[in-house]
Amino acid sequence: MTPEGMTPERMTPEGMTPEGMTPEGMTPEGMTPEGMTPEGMTPEGMTPEGMTAQEKTLPQREFMQYDVVIVGAGPSGLAAAIRLKQLAAENSAELSVCVLEKGSEVGAHILSGAVLEPRALNELIPDWQARGAPLDTPAREDRFVFLTATRAIRLPTPPQMHNAGNFIISLGNLCRWLGQQAEALGVEIYPGFAAAEVLYREDGSVQGVATGDLGIGRDGEPSARHQPGMELRARQTLFAEGCRGSLTKALFERFALRQSADPQTYGLGIKELWEVVPAQSQPGAIVHTVGWPLDSATYGGSFLYHLSGNQVAVGFVIGLDYSNPYLSPFEEFQRFKTHPAIRPTFEGGRRIAYGARALSEGGLQSLPRLTFPGGMLVGDSAGFLNVPKIKGTHTAMKSGMTAAEAVFAHLQGGGGTEVLGYPERLRHTWVWDELQRVRNIRPAFRWGLFGGIAYAALDTYLLRGKAPWTLHHHADHTALRKAADCTPIEYPKPDGKVSFDRLSSVFISNTNHEEDQRSHLTLLDASVPIQVNLALYDAPEQRYCPAGVYEIVRDEQGRNPRLQINAQNCVHCKTCDIKDPTQNIHWVVPEGGGGPNYPNM
Numbered sequence: 001m002t003p004e005g006m007t008p009e010r011m012t013p014e015g016m017t018p019e020g021m022t023p024e025g026m027t028p029e030g031m032t033p034e035g036m037t038p039e040g041m042t043p044e045g046m047t048p049e050g051m052t053a054q055e056k057t058l059p060q061r062e063f064m065q066y067d068v069v070i071v072g073a074g075p076s077g078l079a080a081a082i083r084l085k086q087l088a089a090e091n092s093a094e095l096s097v098c099v100l101e102k103g104s105e106v107g108a109h110i111l112s113g114a115v116l117e118p119r120a121l122n123e124l125i126p127d128w129q130a131r132g133a134p135l136d137t138p139a140r141e142d143r144f145v146f147l148t149a150t151r152a153i154r155l156p157t158p159p160q161m162h163n164a165g166n167f168i169i170s171l172g173n174l175c176r177w178l179g180q181q182a183e184a185l186g187v188e189i190y191p192g193f194a195a196a197e198v199l200y201r202e203d204g205s206v207q208g209v210a211t212g213d214l215g216i217g218r219d220g221e222p223s224a225r226h227q228p229g230m231e232l233r234a235r236q237t238l239f240a241e242g243c244r245g246s247l248t249k250a251l252f253e254r255f256a257l258r259q260s261a262d263p264q265t266y267g268l269g270i271k272e273l274w275e276v277v278p279a280q281s282q283p284g285a286i287v288h289t290v291g292w293p294l295d296s297a298t299y300g301g302s303f304l305y306h307l308s309g310n311q312v313a314v315g316f317v318i319g320l321d322y323s324n325p326y327l328s329p330f331e332e333f334q335r336f337k338t339h340p341a342i343r344p345t346f347e348g349g350r351r352i353a354y355g356a357r358a359l360s361e362g363g364l365q366s367l368p369r370l371t372f373p374g375g376m377l378v379g380d381s382a383g384f385l386n387v388p389k390i391k392g393t394h395t396a397m398k399s400g401m402t403a404a405e406a407v408f409a410h411l412q413g414g415g416g417t418e419v420l421g422y423p424e425r426l427r428h429t430w431v432w433d434e435l436q437r438v439r440n441i442r443p444a445f446r447w448g449l450f451g452g453i454a455y456a457a458l459d460t461y462l463l464r465g466k467a468p469w470t471l472h473h474h475a476d477h478t479a480l481r482k483a484a485d486c487t488p489i490e491y492p493k494p495d496g497k498v499s500f501d502r503l504s505s506v507f508i509s510n511t512n513h514e515e516d517q518r519s520h521l522t523l524l525d526a527s528v529p530i531q532v533n534l535a536l537y538d539a540p541e542q543r544y545c546p547a548g549v550y551e552i553v554r555d556e557q558g559r560n561p562r563l564q565i566n567a568q569n570c571v572h573c574k575t576c577d578i579k580d581p582t583q584n585i586h587w588v589v590p591e592g593g594g595g596p597n598y599p600n601m
């Protein structure tokens with residue numbers, strides 16, 4: 001199925017190294033300079049006409065051709081890659097599949113709870129146990145708790161939160177293992193390479209992606225270490241970037257994919273991994289809380305997942321439709337751990353890791369059109385998370401597997417450029433059924449915590465997910481009220497035992513970015529942070545960013561405020577891209593390999 005004479009094997013992918021995709025002096029067959037930029041095939045913004053004189057003298061990009069390119073080595077992208085290769089093997093077909101991952105290794109940017117529902121994994125790799133998949137903590141007990149400032153009241157566990165048969169895992173480690181399974185099947189995975197740009201053919205269809213140039217300095221000029229990006233061209237490109245993918249966002253616009261969908265709505269999840277004292281360890285225990293420290297109008301809650309080896313994953317998720325600009329998700333999380341019913345779990349323990357990541361919470365009514373000429377969206381890029389379950393891994397994997405099946409059939413049949421079979425197949429899977437049933441639960445929390453819980457009970461027990469109506473979503477960035485209409489929130493100082501500050505937290509996320517590069521946090525209008533955000537909302541980016549990237553700094557007299565962006569601290573959670581009230585912040589990928597280095601989140 002590989003186009004004649006263009007097999008990746010002949011293009012020496014072994015030559016791809018983190019320093020540069022091809023070693024110096026290597027001109028693989030099929031990579032003639034003419035072939036690199038065929039007329040009319042240069043990506044948007046990169047036309048030779050638009051280049052500066054200096055850029056014209058720089059080395060041009062090379063390209064590699066695959067049958068399928070997948071952007072993102074999360075569970076959806078890896079499940080798609082594995083399924084494609086399985087199908088190729090079953091049908092004795094040749095199929096080249098490449099996965100790009102912006103993290104320094106597979107798993108480095110993966111952050112999840114995580115309780116895994118193994119349904120998709122059972123389908124994809126039925127003998128996962130024999131193959132040593134890292135699912136070693138079976139779920140044993142579920143607790144659902146309502147917190148007041150001083151009390152913890154146990155409530156009946158909602159049916160969606162029953163976890164019998166599930167496993168407490170590190171999703172990063174599961175992805176590392178999935179990556180090994182994919183490579184064993186012949187998938188080429190390139191960690192440390194961020195897809196920075198979508199490539200289009202002359203007919204407007206997606207032709208693949210290009211990785212970003214390395215060595216473009218802060219001043220926007222190529223530095224001594226400049227290396228051009230690489231074009232990865234494909235017959236079909238799968239975007240598996242996870243929640244709020246930066247290329248996915250461009251595709252939404254280019255193909256008007258969100259035209260008939262509700263706005264996507266999001267949560268921000270902040271997580272820590274702890275080693276607790278043995279007496280506090282309860283492997284298999286799963287605790288969820290709602291209530292304190294959030295007020296009842298703010299959607300959110302915590303999770304505590306007890307792993308084996310005296311480890312506890314603790315996290316807090318806050319709906320990004322919160323309205324008080326003074327709210328700080330990070331400090332709400334820190335305060336949560338000081339609750340008298342929660343603190344003992346962590347006292348005497350050691351915090352091992354920290355990180356944050358946004359989640360797509362809109363569900364079925366927020367799903368965009370899933371396909372476009374030349375490509376498609378899978379996993380959280382599209383938004384398949386089941387909110388009442390707080391689980392998106394099984395649905396992300398199943399969407400990737402379904403996309404793979406549709407792509408394989410499509411490429412064999414040689415149909416047009418858009419794989420319409422993917423959404424069609426997906427509608428007949430359990431993913432659709434699952435999301436259909438719970439579609440009204442998240443939007444019902446617009447009536448506050450108690451209204452939401454009451455509606456969820458009605459919807460689940462009485463209507464059984466078959467309500468003849470669908471509740472709708474609004475965009476999160478429109479939810480912020482003006483600071484003048486809100487009360488500032490006083491957060492307690494961190495005690496350094498169970499609660500901490502942002503900087504010491506970011507330190508243990510092992511975040512690193514090459515210093516001499518353009519900021520990947522771009523502002524459409526540089527005046528907005530002060531004239532709009534500070535003036536009207538008291539600069540909420542100072543509080544919603546869980547990594548302390550945004551700071552308002554003033555001169556010695558306390559005047560002339562300006563926004564300082566500490567981009568090197570960014571943990572790639574994407575919250576600023578979502579929550580900025582005028583959508584002025586635009587997150588783009590930094591140089592590949594930059595960002596957090598999560599060990600086992």
Ligand SMILES: Cc1cc2nc3c(=O)[nH]c(=O)nc-3n(C[C@H](O)[C@H](O)[C@H](O)COP(=O)(O)OP(=O)(O)OC[C@H]3O[C@@H](n4cnc5c(N)ncnc54)[C@H](O)[C@@H]3O)c2cc1C
Binds near residue numbers: 074076171193268
């Ligand atoms: C705090 C929290 C708790 C959660 N708890 C659970 C849980 O308990 N159970 C559960 O099932 N689900 C849970 N989820 C949801 C689950 O983690 C996601 O649904 C799932 O990870 C989605 O998989 P994905 O492959 O779509 O995206 P992701 O897992 O986000 O993976 C995307 C990958 O693509 C890479 N990438 C992105 N853009 C680019 C680019 N341009 N170039 C190259 N690489 C790129 C990223 O670095 C990343 O590795 C939780 C999520 C969060 C944030």
Ligand code: SF4
Binds near residue numbers: 521545546549573576
């Ligand atoms: S800068 Fe944006 S994406 Fe980076 S950590 Fe802060 S909020 Fe998240």
